[in-house]
Amino acid sequence: MQTQKKSITILGSTGSIGTQTIETACHLGLKIDALAANSNSSLLEEQLRRTGAKICALADEKAAKDLKERIPDLGVKILAGKDAAAEVAKTSPSDTLVNAIIGFSGLVPTIEAIKSGKNIAIANKETLVAAGELVMPLAREKNVSVLPIDSEHCAIHECLRGAEKSEIRKLIITGSGGPFFGLKKEELENVTPEMALKHPNWTMGKGITVYSSTLVNKGLELIEAMRLFDVPEDKIDVIINRQSIVHSLVEFADGSVLAQLATPDMKLCIQYALTYPLRVEGLTKPLDLASVGTLNFYNIDNDAFPSVEMARRAVRTGGINPCVYNASNETCVDLFLERKIKYTDIFTLIDSACIKFGKGNGVLSLDEIIKADAEAREYVKELVG
Ligand code: NDP
Numbered sequence: 001m002q003t004q005k006k007s008i009t010i011l012g013s014t015g016s017i018g019t020q021t022i023e024t025a026c027h028l029g030l031k032i033d034a035l036a037a038n039s040n041s042s043l044l045e046e047q048l049r050r051t052g053a054k055i056c057a058l059a060d061e062k063a064a065k066d067l068k069e070r071i072p073d074l075g076v077k078i079l080a081g082k083d084a085a086a087e088v089a090k091t092s093p094s095d096t097l098v099n100a101i102i103g104f105s106g107l108v109p110t111i112e113a114i115k116s117g118k119n120i121a122i123a124n125k126e127t128l129v130a131a132g133e134l135v136m137p138l139a140r141e142k143n144v145s146v147l148p149i150d151s152e153h154c155a156i157h158e159c160l161r162g163a164e165k166s167e168i169r170k171l172i173i174t175g176s177g178g179p180f181f182g183l184k185k186e187e188l189e190n191v192t193p194e195m196a197l198k199h200p201n202w203t204m205g206k207g208i209t210v211y212s213s214t215l216v217n218k219g220l221e222l223i224e225a226m227r228l229f230d231v232p233e234d235k236i237d238v239i240i241n242r243q244s245i246v247h248s249l250v251e252f253a254d255g256s257v258l259a260q261l262a263t264p265d266m267k268l269c270i271q272y273a274l275t276y277p278l279r280v281e282g283l284t285k286p287l288d289l290a291s292v293g294t295l296n297f298y299n300i301d302n303d304a305f306p307s308v309e310m311a312r313r314a315v316r317t318g319g320i321n322p323c324v325y326n327a328s329n330e331t332c333v334d335l336f337l338e339r340k341i342k343y344t345d346i347f348t349l350i351d352s353a354c355i356k357f358g359k360g361n362g363v364l365s366l367d368e369i370i371k372a373d374a375e376a377r378e379y380v381k382e383l384v385g
């Protein structure tokens with residue numbers, strides 16, 4: 001089997017996407033040079049033993065010390081601390097970096113990897129939402145690719161193969177609608193973390209499971225699509241496909257619509273990003289259309305789930321506002337999981353933060369984005385008290 005990529009570094013290797021990336025990379029026979037996680041030293045130890053990676057990072061210093069004691073036999077270089085993932089991204093010898101970190105902390109490592117000339121396979125959508133306007137031009141300048149792992153963007157990428165930009169009428173992002181599809185605004189008041197952590201079709205990390213349920217994930221994905229494909233917000237629709245079989249679509253100028261369909265399985269998207277432009281045998285079960293039977297599509301109820309409309313306002317405002325949308329969402333999800341706010345407070349707090357911060361001073365730099373992220377988090381926490 002021929003694959004283009006020779007060796008990879010995986011950030012967030014112990015998470016949902018990270019573990020599936022290791023499975024996929026082992027299936028493809030790719031060399032894994034380096035791994036990074038936050039604090040899960042026991043799983044990282046297993047992964048280092050399995051993959052033979054020689055460099056690793058843990059953001060949590062205590063966990064790094066624990067790891068050091070566990071693997072004196074492996075000769076692995078261990079980096080520790082909040083900048084460790086960025087250091088690995090910069091110095092590992094890989095040609096490709098898979099970014100599967102959750103949240104804004106994936107941003108600086110992505111920038112370092114691009115600066116060091118690595119191609120990027122990105123699951124970490126928060127980076128593209130908060131700073132896509134910096135990251136994508138930097139990637140072009142350094143002549144590296146940024147390929148999406150997010151299933152909708154992977155689908156759009158597939159539908160756009162061979163297409164000219166002028167041929168695109170619109171991108172159509174699909175979503176499952178989440179566990180609360182069909183509920184009205186008032187019925188969302190009493191949603192608990194346990195209820196929000198049950199996704200109908202996908203098994204994912206905690207954070208993204210909650211932001212899938214609020215449809216903020218679709219708002220983030222709308223902005224992610226704008227940055228990846230350089231298409232304006234008003235040419236991107238979002239629609240519900242309850243079965244999560246149609247992963248997204250592209251409508252072309254002549255009215256023709258291409259869709260990508262597959263069994264819902266992130267390993268397919270990870271493999272696509274790692275073998276592009278080739279397609280090879282993978283780990284995903286073939287799609288059995290007869291057993292799927294029916295595909296249903298619905299518009300979003302913007303009254304109960306204002307998240308996509310808020311994302312549209314954030315990009316229309318521009319500047320730091322998409323970053324604030326992301327930061328306030330991440331903070332709200334943590335507060336909700338800690339039972340400090342109600343489910344529906346997530347919507348009002350994101351809205352309040354976006355209104356409060358506006359577009360910023362108009363100069364979008366990395367420092368400005370890091371500052372906006374921190375200030376938006378602080379603002380939400382202060383509002384909650
Ligand atoms: P998880 O919560 O399952 O995993 C997050 C990973 O990031 C863990 O390995 C965690 O380490 C690590 N991590 C957190 N902070 C740091 C840090 N500062 N430095 C290094 N590593 C860190 O998340 P998911 O895998 O679900 O999601 C990852 C990304 O992929 C997110 O951006 C999400 O939106 C996106 N995504 C996920 C999908 C899915 O199916 N899961 C689908 C589409 C997109 P530790 O285990 O030690 O805490």
Ligand code: MG
Pocket residue numbers: 150151152221
């Ligand atoms: Mg997605």
